[in-house]
Amino acid sequence: MSPRRAYPSDLSDARWALIEPALTAWRAARRGPGAAARVHDLREIVNAILYVCRTGIAWAYLPHDFPPYKTVYDYYAKWEADGTTEALHELLRNQVRVASGREDTPTAAILDSQSVKTSCNVNESSQGIDAGKKIKGRKRHIATGVLGLLLVVIVTAASVQNSVGGQEVLDCLTVDHPTVSKVWVDGGYNTAVVRHGAQRRNRQDLWTKIF
Secondary structure (H helix, E strand, C coil): CCCCCCCCCCCCHHHHHHHHHHHHHHHHHCCCCCCCCCCCCHHHHHHHHHHHHHHCCCHHHCCCCCCCHHHHHHHHHHHHHCCHHHHHHHHHHHHHHHHCCCCCCCCEEEEEEEEEECCCCCCHHHCEEECCCCEEEEEEEEEECCCCCEEEEEEEECCCCHHHHHHHHHHHHHHHCCCCCEEECCCCCCHHHHHHHHHHHCCHHHCCCCC
16 A cells, blocks of 8 residues: 555554455456556445545545546446445444354345535435425435344435335345345334335334334
């Protein structure tokens, strides 16, 4: 890694060691025209992505001591498109679960949602008003394991009801985490969500609603 002054968002040696084998294997598998340039250190590419995520700046404003922003974004876009980002998240989540004395794959999940205000740069068509919370913006619908580790996230307009967003989350949960057999939700989710979950799993006892 090229010498430079470290940023607070940089990966530590221990954290880089957790994901380095997967990213090195990804780069080695790239062949032919269109493969991302390999002259830049992979750890610096990840550090640059984390810097953008942490600070919220535009890619073009990436500090000059990182690799060129177009190169960084190229890696970011490829990792998002081919599932590498999701695979890394799953790898780390499973390791945390095992370290906590649990199986690597979850069997239970918790659903919730939160409406948040958006900036003036967000397209108006993707926003909405949460009538209950009196918030204009977007809503994130999530499912986590019992340790609070993210399993599914869906972002909608804030006007989308929990009954709709919850069913979408259950659809993704059933496909991406088929070992999950029980889900807890609060009173913000109606019986349609519970029925939808039961239909997805084809067993009435697989989804539990807790107020």
